[in-house]
Amino acid sequence: MTTPLTTSLTLFDTRSRSLKPVTASNGEYLRIYSCGPTVYRDAHVGNLRTFLLGDLIVRTLALSGVRSELVQNITDVGHMSEDLHEDKLLAESAATKIDPFEIARDYESKFHNDLALLGITPAKHYPRASESIQMMLDLIQTLMDQGSAYLGSDGSVYFDAQSFPSYGEVSGNKLSQLLPGHKYEYSEEGAKRFHADWALWKAAGNRTQMVWDSPWGMGFPGWHIECSAMSISYLGGAVDLHLGGIDLRFPHHENERAQSNSVSGEEIVAQWVHGEHLLFEGRKMSKSAGNVVLVHDIVAAGLDPLSLRLCFIENRYRSQIDLTWDSLHAADATIKRWRKKLSEWGVSTPSIQSESVIASLTTLLMNDLGTVDVAIELRRIERDDSISLGEKAHIFRAIDSVFALDLDRVEVKGELTSEQAALLEERAAARAAKNYARSDELRDQLLLLKIAIVDSPAGQSYEVIP
Ligand SMILES: [Zn+2]
Structure with missing residues (x-):
């Protein structure tokens, strides 16, 4: 049995x-x-x-x-x-x-x-x-x-x-x-x-x-x-x-x-x-009200689509939330800051202290998916001088296996327009979803914008055509 x-x-x-x-x-x-x-x-x-x-x-x-x-x-x-x-x-x-x-x-x-x-x-x-x-x-x-x-x-x-x-x-x-x-x-x-x-x-x-x-x-x-x-x-x-x-x-x-x-x-x-449901800017989203927001709109606004993920994470799944453009912009800034810090903190150094912090954060998650509490804790840990940089890196990477904000991503420096950046994001996603028809279409669109895509087993990279 x-x-x-x-x-x-x-x-x-x-x-x-x-x-x-x-x-x-x-x-x-x-x-x-x-x-x-x-x-x-x-x-x-x-x-x-x-x-x-x-x-x-x-x-x-x-x-x-x-x-x-x-x-x-x-x-x-x-x-x-x-x-x-x-x-x-x-x-x-x-x-x-x-x-x-x-x-x-x-x-x-x-x-x-x-x-x-x-x-x-x-x-x-x-x-x-x-x-x-x-x-x-x-x-x-x-x-x-x-x-x-x-x-x-x-x-x-x-x-x-x-x-x-x-x-x-x-x-x-x-x-x-x-x-x-x-x-x-x-x-x-x-x-x-x-x-x-x-x-x-x-x-x-x-x-x-x-x-x-x-x-x-x-x-x-x-x-x-x-x-x-x-x-x-x-x-x-x-x-x-x-x-x-x-x-x-x-x-x-x-x-x-x-x-x-x-x-x-x-x-x-x-x-x-x-x-639970969500409201957008205080109103129920509906086609008839004309306030329907898609992921595409967030990307088109120049925001990382994962800022939407962080907004959801910062609210309990069974509470109604009021999503706003301000909260999306704030989440986008947080993700960018965390990515920058993680690259500065460098290599993870596990320790008894960091393992115990991860265990307590895991306990919060186990309690009815306490993502809100974990996000608050991460902000506190970020500022806590008693935790070493390597320990912070270890804790953030462990939690990012659930938050999935891609915190180890290195922000590409360059002069991409928001349209180019949006299309690159969308193309990487299409490829990850094995939607090859769409990813080919986006590659062609990017080429017109002087971005040449290079695919490898490690993922998508690109070159700006002078
Ligand atoms: Zn069903």
């Missing part, structure tokens, strides 16, 4: 509303699932805050020698628009006259670039919903066979919400509190048996794009079943940590839990961890 491995990291579990030690149920490594992007538009900095959460957890666990396996899905079908009647990808396709799969692949590649710019270690798998249809069909069939799902009068397959008595434990929304008429799931009028049931498989109707054959006719999957299927399939039937933005608690995660637990008869997800 497997003995679970309880790590020293505690995180806030949304379902039990308490801090819980993170535990690897297979006794070897953490199995983590993170809800990924719906690839119909750019991920904004708020989305990226959630995606960073997985990276901070993986890196913190690695600090104490615990391995993890992260799976993050790519939603390229089935995520309905706010009025619940149109697939987000197809709506974008109708507006732009571009093939929906082409849109999906384009934004998917931009998503990987953004992750690389933020120093986020790639997940083990990025399964696409559109390529996981058979997994979903198998899951739906099982749910039907055991009586948790049924074929509605409109040809769509619905989950029978009342068949799952513990519905509501993640979000607090019990079935008895969900009123008819509340729009939380698309359905044809009268096709469902109960108002809170939701579609697992939607009949195609007039839709001709992004549809697949199934035992119930042509159609497409519901968004919630996608995550049940991909998390169970790719993580071998148990999810130690399930991550996502706070807005996904209901109905997405609530419905996912009902589906996954009904299939297995067990609590598939041991711990639900949710990242």
Whole structure:
């Protein structure tokens, strides 16, 4: 029998509303699932805050020698628009006259670039919903066979919400509190048996794009079943940590839990961890308000994209933050100062004192990802004369394995324009993400700006063409 491995990291579990030690149920490594992007538009900095959460957890666990396996899905079908009647990808396709799969692949590649710019270690798998249809069909069939799902009068397959008595434990929304008429799931009028049931498989109707054959006719999957299927399939039937933005608690995660637990008869997800929203300059970011900020905007402003990472690190993941241009500029200055100091401090000299400081900083991280406290400590250590320069270097490098601010980077002196610098950053990220099409494109753009790229196994370097 497997003995679970309880790590020293505690995180806030949304379902039990308490801090819980993170535990690897297979006794070897953490199995983590993170809800990924719906690839119909750019991920904004708020989305990226959630995606960073997985990276901070993986890196913190690695600090104490615990391995993890992260799976993050790519939603390229089935995520309905706010009025619940149109697939987000197809709506974008109708507006732009571009093939929906082409849109999906384009934004998917931009998503990987953004992750690389933020120093986020790639997940083990990025399964696409559109390529996981058979997994979903198998899951739906099982749910039907055991009586948790049924074929509605409109040809769509619905989950029978009342068949799952513990519905509501993640979000607090019990079935008895969900009123008819509340729009939380698309359905044809009268096709469902109960108002809170939701579609697992939607009949195609007039839709001709992004549809697949199934035992119930042509159609497409519901968004919630996608995550049940991909998390169970790719993580071998148990999810130690399930991550996502706070807005996904209901109905997405609530419905996912009902589906996954009904299939297995067990609590598939041991711990639900949710990242909070962010405001930008005091306002909720939205396309309609016109204040959406992308990583690209930060780079275009001449800032290191890792300044965004430091801003997130300096706020607890489950507190709402108000991101501002001032805070981004301040973070950019801090990173530059730390890089300069680290190069002056030179070689790391481990000592009993520095090891003990690292141990206490690690303890802070283990306490519900206390990155805020660690950042405060780093600023104190920076000024502490009782710590030698080599010891400071040792401490900063150890913590940078989690903070990943690339503090050992040597700032290149030269006369690069902000446009050249931005393109170089983006090109390095594209190459790191193995997005060769994009990195070739950027190399050509840079050449026009008199920057010649030289690639080697050690990375990208460049020469300014006189
Ligand atoms: Zn999901």
